[in-house]
Amino acid sequence: MTTIGQLMMVGVEGTKVTPELRLFFKETGVGGVILFKRNYRNLKQLVDFIKGMQDASEKQLMIAVDQEGGRVARFGEPFTKLPPMAALGRAGERRFELAEEVGALLGKELAAVGVHIDFAPVLDVATNPFNPVIGDRAMAHEAAEVAALGSAFIRGMQGQGVASCAKHFPGHGDTDVDSHLGLPMLNHTRRRFDACEFVPFRAAIDAGVATMMTAHLLVPNLDHEAPASVSRKITTGILRREFGFNGLVFTDDLIMKGIAGCCSLGEAAWRSIAAGADVVLVCHDRDKQREALEGLRRAVGDGLIGMPFISDALGRVSAFKERFVLRASGSPPIAVIGCRAHQKIALKLQKTMSLA
Numbered sequence: 001m002t003t004i005g006q007l008m009m010v011g012v013e014g015t016k017v018t019p020e021l022r023l024f025f026k027e028t029g030v031g032g033v034i035l036f037k038r039n040y041r042n043l044k045q046l047v048d049f050i051k052g053m054q055d056a057s058e059k060q061l062m063i064a065v066d067q068e069g070g071r072v073a074r075f076g077e078p079f080t081k082l083p084p085m086a087a088l089g090r091a092g093e094r095r096f097e098l099a100e101e102v103g104a105l106l107g108k109e110l111a112a113v114g115v116h117i118d119f120a121p122v123l124d125v126a127t128n129p130f131n132p133v134i135g136d137r138a139m140a141h142e143a144a145e146v147a148a149l150g151s152a153f154i155r156g157m158q159g160q161g162v163a164s165c166a167k168h169f170p171g172h173g174d175t176d177v178d179s180h181l182g183l184p185m186l187n188h189t190r191r192r193f194d195a196c197e198f199v200p201f202r203a204a205i206d207a208g209v210a211t212m213m214t215a216h217l218l219v220p221n222l223d224h225e226a227p228a229s230v231s232r233k234i235t236t237g238i239l240r241r242e243f244g245f246n247g248l249v250f251t252d253d254l255i256m257k258g259i260a261g262c263c264s265l266g267e268a269a270w271r272s273i274a275a276g277a278d279v280v281l282v283c284h285d286r287d288k289q290r291e292a293l294e295g296l297r298r299a300v301g302d303g304l305i306g307m308p309f310i311s312d313a314l315g316r317v318s319a320f321k322e323r324f325v326l327r328a329s330g331s332p333p334i335a336v337i338g339c340r341a342h343q344k345i346a347l348k349l350q351k352t353m354s355l356a
Contacts, residue, residue: 004296004310005029006317007273009064009250011283015041017052024286025057028293031317032062034283035115037074043113043334046075050114060325062279062317064117064165067106069349070136078338079109080346083353085121088149089140090352098348099139099149103156103164105342110162112332116324117211119165119250121153123200124173133178143196147203154207160332163324166204168215168252169239170228171197179216179258183227186219193222202243210320211248212239214277216258229259229272236276248320249276253283254292266295274305278313 009032012021024030033053040046050063065074070084088099103121110118125146126138139149154164168179170193175184188197201212214229222238223231229251239245251272254260259268269280269292280296282289299305336342 003029003314004300005293006031006059007279007296007310007313008032008269008289008293009034009062009279009281010286010289011036012053013038013286015039015045016049017056021053022056025053028290029058030061030289030293031059031279032064032117034064034066034119034281035074036065036283037076040075043078043337046113047334054114060321062117062321062325063115064119065110065115066119067110067115068118068120068122068137069102069106072137080105080338080342082106082346083349084136085139085153086126086136087349087352088153089145091349092352096148096152098345099152100156101345102349103153103158104160105156105345107157107160107162108332109337109342111160112334112336114331115162117163117165118157119167119213120157121150121164121166122168123147123150123166123204124168124171125196125200126173127196128174128176131173131175133175133180134173138173143199147200150200151203151207154204154209158208158210161324161327163210163248163320164204165211165213165250166201166209167213168217169201169212170215170217170219170222170234171201172215172217173197175217177258179252180256181258183258183261184215184217186217187221188219189221193219198243201239205243205245209247210324211250212245213250213252213281214239214272216252216256226271226275227259227262229254229277230263230268230275232275234275240276246316248278248316250279251277251281253281255282255284255288264295265291266298269293269295270299270305273313274299274309276309278316
């Protein structure tokens with residue numbers, strides 16, 4: 001049942017393809033790889049590593065990275081160093097034009113090395129100044145502003161053939177717990193979500209965003225039992241049926257304590273897919289990745305996930321790969337990375353942070 005592996009994206013160790021990694025790809029058939037700082041040394045190494053992984057996989061992999069800007073940027077020099085995206089909300093009258101330029105900048109640089117998905121932009125609204133995990137990763141304090149800036153960013157990035165990911169649905173901006181360390185809870189009403197947290201995500205759907213990421217977050221007024229990442233009421237009921245999102249849905253990393261404290265890794269994996277997600281993210285530890293995959297396989301065998309859920313998810317993964325991974329158009333030249341035009345854009349953004 002290696003086909004089930006297409007519903008998983010994993011992190012890998014090192015900077016080159018090893019015999020062990022080749023065997024892992026063969027045995028699991030995972031659908032994608034998310035890259036981290038630990039995987040990056042220089043441009044040639046990165047390009048060779050991505051190509052080597054593609055060659056080692058029976059099916060073309062989705063290659064992803066968190067390259068937001070600020071403190072969340074996995075690739076260092078010569079990639080353009082950007083300030084946190086809060087700078088966009090402070091950029092004055094040209095902020096929407098600048099947001100599109102930043103999205104295009106990131107899209108060009110990532111496409112040049114073979115990356116298909118940037119887990120950006122953060123569309124959480126910065127309503128809590130004491131939020132320990134979002135903070136200056138959010139674009140602004142007002143929902144409408146985040147919506148407009150995020151939509152411009154998405155258009156810029158996806159115009160370069162790289163998929164954006166709107167995160168963290170249903171909205172992580174007002175939490176006071178880091179979901180890497182525990183399970184945040186928001187007691188906001190549905191009316192509050194409609195007026196604030198949902199606004200940027202609806203706008204992203206209208207802008208054609210290709211992917212979304214769900215949060216490990218408990219919202220009793222939306223689902224009093226299950227965290228959002230394993231909630232059918234939230235992922236299927238609200239995001240897919242009510243909002244009409246037909247793109248790819250990723251979970252946040254299933255090793256995070258926000259979900260690990262609620263259920264086992266294997267259970268979290270199958271419950272995410274049963275809730276309406278398409279790809280579960282397991283960023284570290286090959287044993288845990290195998291545990292999550294085994295949980296998916298066992299759930300299918302035991303009838304805990306109906307085959308229509310699996311077929312729908314596999315269909316969306318296949319459609320995504322057809323659009324972004326198997327794209328016919330050529331990639332930008334490596335020379336675009338860190339080019340003078342991109343440095344000028346970064347400087348404009350940096351100046352807004354200096355004036356804040």
